Amino acid sequence: MRYELFYWTGIQGRGEFVRLALEDAGATYVDVARDEGDGIMMTFLGGEQPGTLPFAPPFLRAGKLVLAQTANILAFLAPRHGLVPSSVASKCFALQLQLTIGDMVAEVHDTHHPIAVDQYFEDQRVEARKRAEAFRTQRLPKFIDYFEQVLARGDGRHAIGRNHSYVDLSLFQLLAGLDYAFPLAMKRLRRHTARLRSLSERVAARPRLATYLASPRRIPFNEDGVFRHYPELDDG
Amino acid sequence: MRYELFYWTGIQGRGEFVRLALEDAGATYVDVARDEGDGIMMTFLGGEQPGTLPFAPPFLRAGKLVLAQTANILAFLAPRHGLVPSSVASKCFALQLQLTIGDMVAEVHDTHHPIAVDQYFEDQRVEARKRAEAFRTQRLPKFIDYFEQVLARGDGRHAIGRNHSYVDLSLFQLLAGLDYAFPLAMKRLRRHTARLRSLSERVAARPRLATYLASPRRIPFNEDGVFRHYPELDDG
Numbered sequence: 001m002r003y004e005l006f007y008w009t010g011i012q013g014r015g016e017f018v019r020l021a022l023e024d025a026g027a028t029y030v031d032v033a034r035d036e037g038d039g040i041m042m043t044f045l046g047g048e049q050p051g052t053l054p055f056a057p058p059f060l061r062a063g064k065l066v067l068a069q070t071a072n073i074l075a076f077l078a079p080r081h082g083l084v085p086s087s088v089a090s091k092c093f094a095l096q097l098q099l100t101i102g103d104m105v106a107e108v109h110d111t112h113h114p115i116a117v118d119q120y121f122e123d124q125r126v127e128a129r130k131r132a133e134a135f136r137t138q139r140l141p142k143f144i145d146y147f148e149q150v151l152a153r154g155d156g157r158h159a160i161g162r163n164h165s166y167v168d169l170s171l172f173q174l175l176a177g178l179d180y181a182f183p184l185a186m187k188r189l190r191r192h193t194a195r196l197r198s199l200s201e202r203v204a205a206r207p208r209l210a211t212y213l214a215s216p217r218r219i220p221f222n223e224d225g226v227f228r229h230y231p232e233l234d235d236g
Numbered sequence: 237m238r239y240e241l242f243y244w245t246g247i248q249g250r251g252e253f254v255r256l257a258l259e260d261a262g263a264t265y266v267d268v269a270r271d272e273g274d275g276i277m278m279t280f281l282g283g284e285q286p287g288t289l290p291f292a293p294p295f296l297r298a299g300k301l302v303l304a305q306t307a308n309i310l311a312f313l314a315p316r317h318g319l320v321p322s323s324v325a326s327k328c329f330a331l332q333l334q335l336t337i338g339d340m341v342a343e344v345h346d347t348h349h350p351i352a353v354d355q356y357f358e359d360q361r362v363e364a365r366k367r368a369e370a371f372r373t374q375r376l377p378k379f380i381d382y383f384e385q386v387l388a389r390g391d392g393r394h395a396i397g398r399n400h401s402y403v404d405l406s407l408f409q410l411l412a413g414l415d416y417a418f419p420l421a422m423k424r425l426r427r428h429t430a431r432l433r434s435l436s437e438r439v440a441a442r443p444r445l446a447t448y449l450a451s452p453r454r455i456p457f458n459e460d461g462v463f464r465h466y467p468e469l470d471d472g
């Protein structure tokens with residue numbers, strides 16, 4: 001199967017969670033918009049393409065299927081590429097965790113866009129500082145503690161039992177994004193992230209992942225993506 | 237299978253999406269916190285119970301499984317109770333749509349809590365008015381248009397092909413919540429919601445659903461839930 005991934009060029013964004021799974025699996029895929037430009041996605045969002053109607057990128061074409069929503073795409077790909085154990089319990093737990101990661105990513109997004117997604121950060125920076133402070137002091141420690149507990153309740157090294165899974169890849173990406181966006185806040189929390197950091201190092205050292213991360217396909221984080229580094233939103 | 241649903245007493249909230257599926261399926265379930273109080277959930281959130289660790293309610297115990305995240309619970313229940321067609325394409329599309337509904341519900345939540353989930357509405361009402369305006373003018377029409385298009389691309393009456401599914405139940409709940417929270421904005425959009433309104437009427441007339449909706453188990457919407465009616469956040 002040759003997959004076609006559709007996501008905005010120029011950012012990692014939510015598409016990166018799918019990209020990491022495809023890369024780690026050694027799957028054959030084309031990052032369509034990088035070849036054809038972002039305009040190709042409008043034909044899907046405008047309903048001009050067969051298959052399901054996506055609300056927003058990322059979406060994936062797999063044969064006749066068009067799948068949207070990051071967690072849905074990952075839940076589809078994972079059992080086909082050894083990225084989740086085959087039991088119902090494992091698949092459900094993986095989706096549960098990926099959805100919680102997605103919730104946290106949405107909250108990270110809202111630190112720089114607390115009022116309106118279609119207005120510039122500069123037009124909502126006063127509110128952004130308030131929301132970011134609440135995120136850093138309340139939500140960030142709560143989510144971090146949750147994922148650390150999940151690892152502790154397993155074998156300490158994997159999200160799902162003793163098995164590598166797409167959730168580990170997503171936790172790597174989550175930590176990388178948080179370190180980029182909130183370096184001071186994450187430094188302050190460092191002694192609470194031991195298991196996540198150890199997992200992240202193992203993920204980054206996986207041969208296919210290491211190759212990908214060193215390649216030009218891995219776009220650096222920047223201030224157009226979900227994880228943005230605005231010093232005024234980080235700890236003072 | 238006798239399910240145990242865990243959700244905050246006193247509100248519909250995200251738990252209602254699960255409740256509607258259980259009720260429509262005629263499944264046997266206990267709404268545990270309504271019998272035992274909200275404290276029972278703390279033993280799960282605190283890691284004192286076997287099974288997976290939930291980040292937040294709702295969660296469902298099904299035998300030895302503990303499942304959290306609304307869309308995950310629904311994706312688990314649906315094939316066991318005839319609430320989704322059996323094809324991979326249908327299951328993926330259903331999850332995709334449920335996740336998009338969940339995204340919209342999160343945005344509705346943030347209209348009254350744009351800064352901090354753990355602060356009162358009264359302490360963020362200035363920002364709430366701004367966020368609600370952006371929601372009503374940009375996001376609400378966009379989401380509504382999307383779901384109308386999804387219905388139009390199917391048989392016009394169901395989200396998933398020609399089949400009843402949990403997504404139809406969730407669209408009913410979404411519309412009911414939006415009508416409660418934003419009656420003026422929804423009235424203004426009325427001619428753009430024809431298919432959703434027609435679907436909603438059919439869902440509400442399903443015998444088990446009609447029984448449930450008329451029962452005391454269906455708590456009225458109120459200002460502690462996700463869908464809250466604050467006139468200052470609706471159209472002027």
